[in-house]
Amino acid sequence: MLENTKKKLEEQKEELRSMLERFAEEDKRPEGDWDTKFPKFDGGALEEAADEVEEFDSLRSIEHSLELKLKKTNEALDRIKKSTYGRCLRCEKDISEERLEVVPEAEYCQDCNNKTKS
Ligand SMILES: [Zn+2]
Incomplete structure (x- = not known):
């Protein structure tokens, strides 16, 4: 039973990591912190830039919720190790x-x- 849960958590962890890697970079200090990459401006019109800023803001909030879930997933794996899960x-x-x-x-x-x- 616990083995299955562990597997599930590990899969969830990989999934979250790969989702984050698509648009964010892992910050090594503090560990487990991720930073959303700002989309590159290619010198387009102002509205375009505004759209990108908006997109950046929504990406950042997605990034925060994924990061939080990843953190909790890691903590749960830790609790399995310590038998407090x-x-x-x-x-x-x-x-x-x-x-x-x-x-x-x-x-x-x-x-x-x-x-x-x-
Ligand atoms: Zn309670």
């Missing part, structure tokens, strides 16, 4: 298997997750 970081109860099935990188049980959101 599947335990809620807040109340220390076991996170339900159904939840881990959907969100393998989950840090909190459903209850705590609802609480942190509100």
